[in-house]
Amino acid sequence: MGKEKSNFNIEKFKEYVNTYDPHKHGLGSDVTIIKDMVYGLGIALDEKKYSMADGFRRFIKHLVDIIL
Numbered sequence: 047m048g049k050e051k052s053n054f055n056i057e058k059f060k061e062y063v064n065t066y067d068p069h070k071h072g073l074g075s076d077v078t079i080i081k082d083m084v085y086g087l088g089i090a091l092d093e094k095k096y097s098m099a100d101g102f103r104r105f106i107k108h109l110v111d112i113i114l
Contacts, residue, residue, distance in 0.1 A: 059090035084109070 063086060066073065073079055081102075088096030088105030096105040 053091060054087075055090045055093075058093065059086055062086035062089060 063083070066082075084105070085096075085102050088102060088108075091105075095101060096108075
């Protein structure tokens, strides 16, 4: 792994996670929660690049490239 500086915006991620209110909406399935948190990671890394459905797919590809 490289030693480049992270662009991750932890405050943006916290803000996204805090939109989850189990008392109002419930949490849904584990799969939905995991996908939503992955989406939150993506927008916290680069909101313009990883927003919406196309951005989510782009971020998943980025994760696969990193992990594999």
